[in-house]
Amino acid sequence: MRILVVDDSRTITTVFGARLVEIGHEVVIAENGQLAVERFQASAPDLVLMDIEMPVMNGFEAAKQIRAVEATQEWAWTPIIFLTGSDTPENLVMAIEAGGDDFIPKSAPEGVVQAKMKAMARIAGLRAELSLANRKLEAQASQDGLTGLFNRRYMDLRLDHQWGEAIRCGAPFGLLMMDVDNFKLFNDHYGHLAGDDCLRAIAATLQKVVEEVNARRLAHDAFVARYGGEEFAMMLPRCTPEALAEIARVTVDAVCRQGIAHARNAEWGVSTLSVGGVHMSRAEGALAQLFRRADANLYRAKQNGRNRAELG
Numbered sequence: 302m303r304i305l306v307v308d309d310s311r312t313i314t315t316v317f318g319a320r321l322v323e324i325g326h327e328v329v330i331a332e333n334g335q336l337a338v339e340r341f342q343a344s345a346p347d348l349v350l351m352d353i354e355m356p357v358m359n360g361f362e363a364a365k366q367i368r369a370v371e372a373t374q375e376w377a378w379t380p381i382i383f384l385t386g387s388d389t390p391e392n393l394v395m396a397i398e399a400g401g402d403d404f405i406p407k408s409a410p411e412g413v414v415q416a417k418m419k420a421m422a423r424i425a426g427l428r429a430e431l432s433l434a435n436r437k438l439e440a441q442a443s444q445d446g447l448t449g450l451f452n453r454r455y456m457d458l459r460l461d462h463q464w465g466e467a468i469r470c471g472a473p474f475g476l477l478m479m480d481v482d483n484f485k486l487f488n489d490h491y492g493h494l495a496g497d498d499c500l501r502a503i504a505a506t507l508q509k510v511v512e513e514v515n516a517r518r519l520a521h522d523a524f525v526a527r528y529g530g531e532e533f534a535m536m537l538p539r540c541t542p543e544a545l546a547e548i549a550r551v552t553v554d555a556v557c558r559q560g561i562a563h564a565r566n567a568e569w570g571v572s573t574l575s576v577g578g579v580h581m582s583r584a585e586g587a588l589a590q591l592f593r594r595a596d597a598n599l600y601r602a603k604q605n606g607r608n609r610a611e612l613g
């Protein structure tokens with residue numbers, strides 16, 4: 302474990318530090334509470350062993366600040382054990398109130414110190430595993446199982462937030478609705494599993510396009526989601542009408558150039574995409590209206606021959 306040892310007494314940090322290093326731990330030392338908070342942030346220790354009475358900032362205050370730092374990171378928790386010369390009941394209560402987890406007298410025998418650290422490390426390990434599992438679950442809940450893009454549920458949540466912000470700031474907003482062309486014929490011709498592969502491949506291309514959009518700052522925090530079936534939606538906050546037109550064109554071209562064989566897709570012989578785009582120079586009104594306009598343009602793209610974008 303990496304252990305942050307905090308004490309204003311050089312003797313204590315040296316003695317405790319040497320004991321911990323001897324039994325295989327890495328030790329980071331801080332001489333007061335303020336340095337403890339700084340070193341906690343810089344070194345992300347697995348455990349903090351901290352004195353209570355110290356100059357500049359005492360151990361209780363440092364523990365509170367460490368907990369405040371952790372509160373900004375979901376699920377973060379590092380055990381804090383107070384080291385003290387006086388294990389009075391008042392100190393014990395204050396230690397726990399300040400966010401500490403345990404309390405060891407400096408005079409405690411070696412075995413007790415080691416046993417307490419082992420217990421804390423075990424809890425910290427379980428907590429870390431739980432945090433990882435939770436993050437995986439969160440990622441799964443926001444992802445579409447087939448394509449790995451964001452799913453509709455996540456899209457609605459994130460879009461609500463982006464749209465609200467765009468309205469508050471009077472910022473521009475762009476939306477592209479995209480639909481794979483003649484996809485029923487693709488399934489009929491190549492089978493449903495090949496259809497799934499085709500959707501995955503197109504989704505990967507759309508993801509690349511959106512990453513490029515963000516990298517080139519053509520929009521702010523753009524993202525693409527599977528809207529449903531063979532339909533996708535790309536959200537383009539703060540993009541210009543010129544950028545929207547370029548992104549729509551690039552998207553249509555990129556899917557066509559991908560060259561996924563589609564013998565029954567008109568004269569192209571490969572899978573293609575139709576796109577309906579809408580741009581607002583100042584976000585206002587209901588999101589549903591934006592989607593209706595994008596849908597109408599998508600319909601026009603289909604009517605006008607597919608493998609194209611219609612904007613408005």
Ligand SMILES: Nc1nc2c(ncn2[C@@H]2O[C@H](COP(=O)(O)OP(=O)(O)OP(=O)(O)O)[C@@H](O)[C@H]2O)c(=O)[nH]1
Binds near residue numbers: 481
């Ligand atoms: N393989 C596969 N097919 C899907 C999936 N979701 C929807 N589809 C199919 O997508 C097809 C969409 O067909 P339509 O809505 O008729 O549209 P289209 O054939 O693409 O024709 P246009 O949109 O007019 O170009 C349907 O046959 C659906 O079964 C999926 O997850 N996997």
